[in-house]
Amino acid sequence: MNQKIINLQTDLNEQLNFIDLEIDNEIKRCEKAIEITLKAKENLKNVVIKSQFKSQDEEIYFFKEIKPQFTSKIIYYNSILKIEMKKPNGGNRILKKYYNNELIKLKSFFDNELEFYKYFRSGNNYLDYKYFLRGKFDVKLALNSYYFETDTNFSTSHDYKVAKILANDLIQLYLENKLIMIENKGTTEKSQRQPNIKMMWTGSKVALTELLFALHTEGAFNNGAADLKDIAEYFEHIFEIDLGQYRRTFLEIKARKNDRTKFITTLNEKLLTRMNNSDEVL
Structure with a gap:
């Protein structure tokens, strides 16, 4: 894999870790993360367009494993930004309903993309030459309309769907954690079994x-x-x-x-x- 691509990925993760340390406000953190990731993805695009893949296997690996790591972060932070900006004011019951509705929306994506989701999650690769090579799209493979508006030099028919799956995993986790936090606030009793002894941190x-x-x-x-x-x-x-x-x-x-x-x-x-x-x- 191109060293420049590896460096871009490493730098992006470091920058996202940094803003997570520095910015507590979720909305501001998401806005900054989107800005950083968009710039990183543009740099990634420039590297790919200026260079050539050594083989089809390398091209498939890039569009199946590497590019979705960048795109998924944009999808994730943008989704969390929207969720938090639209969050209603109210008590625990209203917030629980809101976050549960967001989880239902995620499920609809998985239902619509169930065939490809199973293909990707099971580790199959027999259709990778159609899914992750540029210019090899098949209109019979349930293409989304947005594909025809993308830059075909930097897109394949299914790399965005992989990114969407990765992002939705994190969004689901985010929403479930929010619901857990609401439950914890609404009860004084712990539902999990208590350990027999109490552990104290005696280090510094x-x-x-x-x-x-x-x-x-x-x-x-x-x-x-x-x-x-x-x-x-x-x-x-x-x-x-x-x-x-x-x-x-x-x-x-x-x-x-x-x-x-x-x-x-x-x-x-x-x-x-x-x-x-x-x-x-x-």
């Missing part, structure tokens, strides 16, 4: 902050869709700890002259030592 707050940012950067929660703020509040809740100004703490961690990932480095070293201790009984 700086160490927990370092771990918090590492997990968020890795996308370890909710397929990478969880906000840093939500993860921080979750940590504070389960450990009954106040992380304070954790963003400022992160800047202090970044400013370290030696071993900026001190806690994570220590975790790695101690875990490797444990693994190497063949006499340990688990």
